[in-house]
Amino acid sequence: MAQTAAPRTTAGHLLELIRTGQAGTRGELLSLTGLSRSTVGHRLDQLFAAGWVASAPGQLSTGGRPSVRLTFDTTHAVVLAADLDTSQAHAAVLDLAGAVLAERRGELRVADGPETVLDTLADWFTGLLDGLGAAASKVCGVGLSVPGPVEFNTGLVIRPPIMPGWDGYPIRDRMRAALAERAGTEPLLPVLLDNDANLMALGEQRADWPDCSTFMLVKVSTGIGAGVVIDGQAFRGIDGGAGDLGHIRLHDQPDARCMCGSYGCLAAVASGRAVAGQLSGLGVAAESGTDVRELLDAGQPDAVRLAREAGQRCGEVLATAVTLLNPGVLMIAGDLAETHFLTGVREVLYQRALPRSTRSLQIVTSRLGDRAALAGAAATVVEHLYAPEQADLRLAATLADQPATT
Structure with a gap:
């Protein structure tokens, strides 16, 4: 015999309705939960006593009395x-x-x-x-x-x-x-x-894309990693390994040694660290993705070329990821986000991904910057x-x- 779900009527459930904006008055809580007025009042008394809920005058009701708006008190902790x-x-x-x-x-x-x-x-x-x-x-x-x-x-x-x-x-x-x-x-x-x-993806999705049911963020910094938010929840895989985009192997880079110890990883070819290494090989001083970003800001030609090529290699991998996940938003973040790297990603991604997969896709850069995580x-x-x-x-x-x- 199938078990029925427990009724969502505790003080914690009422708090969730208030915190997420689903309910803002006692009347709305009564309507959504089916609880009696006295029970709702008791639950709210508990939340007020804990300091978790605050109240303020709202709009006039049909009876001429102002309603009381209930809000989650974001200052109590x-x-x-x-x-x-x-x-x-x-x-x-x-x-x-x-x-x-x-x-x-x-x-x-x-x-x-x-x-x-x-x-x-x-x-x-x-x-x-x-x-x-x-x-x-x-x-x-x-x-x-x-x-x-x-x-x-x-x-x-x-x-x-x-x-x-x-x-x-x-x-x-x-x-x-x-x-x-x-x-x-x-x-x-x-x-x-x-x-x-993962945390950057959650922060960005919550802040600016709350209605996007499939959101993907790619961070390009020392390495390359991805965070995916599906139906409001971070997708982590079985044990936290989901989104390890930087360790997908490229078939034509068998000599590129990655920090993980393997060869041919995307991060060994297209990360900020990898581009810095390529620049160093050309006699241009660079040790990190931050150094590469500074060179790009200065318009250094080799940095521009290599960043664009790195974006193209990342775009190859992302074409598969986009076809698999069909995200509504693909956000590029990290040291190389708002550079020629992004141009390279766009060039190859739109060429290689199915048109059906990119029809509704928005490719954007970080809105929260270094506060996203x-x-x-x-x-x-x-x-x-x-x-x-x-x-x-x-x-x-x-x-x-x-x-x-x-």
């Missing part, structure tokens, strides 16, 4: 988020709507290992909170973006080609402990981490913590800790 690249990091404190309240960028090498990197991030986060005058108790969670494959459910980085020392390391435990040590509290904060391309990390934390089931558990614990009133 903050999220800590960090975006790690190979040699740089970007850390921020954000409100629950994803607005950046304070941020810090600086040099931080993932090759220095997880202990050094995570302890440094904890110092940065603590300094940012102090600068805002925000107590550590206001932090509801931490989101981390890393340049490697992540097994999302366990929070472990798995065999990362450019993150020596991080494979299987307990990042969540270390981050919690480092923050707790600095705040003098127990290490109870939830810490969520994901691959940088931060936005995605913050959204991941908020959507996890305030999902109905998790919200109900947290709500029960929050209300149990509040002093009884007489």
